[in-house]
Amino acid sequence: MKTQNNDSVKDQNATCDNNMLASGRVLRMTLKRKWYDMISSGEKTEEYREIKPYWTKRFKDFLVKKPFDYIIFKNGYNSNSPEMKVELLDIGFGISKEKWAGEVTDCYVLYLGKVVWDNALR
Numbered sequence: 260m261k262t263q264n265n266d267s268v269k270d271q272n273a274t275c276d277n278n279m280l281a282s283g284r285v286l287r288m289t290l291k292r293k294w295y296d297m298i299s300s301g302e303k304t305e306e307y308r309e310i311k312p313y314w315t316k317r318f319k320d321f322l323v324k325k326p327f328d329y330i331i332f333k334n335g336y337n338s339n340s341p342e343m344k345v346e347l348l349d350i351g352f353g354i355s356k357e358k359w360a361g362e363v364t365d366c367y368v369l370y371l372g373k374v375v376w377d378n379a380l381r
Contacts (some may be wrong), residue, residue, distance in 0.1 A: 295334040306369040307355040320349050338380040341379035346372025
């Protein structure tokens with residue numbers, strides 16, 4: 260009987276994590292820790308982005324034909340930064356809430372559903 264070594268088990272766990280993150284059509288975004296924690300806890304149910312050409316281009320397909328099912332939020336740019344997968348219910352135009360954005364401004368509003376997976380909770 261062949262046994263698996265620790266590296267093989269780690270590879271399988273990483274593959275499982277990657278499969279969990281990759282299922283469905285996914286939009287990837289980076290967040291500051293404060294907003295990441297609020298979304299992870301369920302307190303914050305909207306994410307905001309400025310109305311600028313960069314975001315208009317990224318959201319164009321969603322606004323026309325909804326290609327994204329989920330958002331993967333990452334807290335930082337390191338390869339081992341915490342990530343979570345959150346349902347994306349809708350994207351629209353609106354006004355940000357100061358308690359969830361730090362300021363009130365016209366913006367894209369991303370309406371969030373439940374947190375499907377969060378590796379920071381492990």
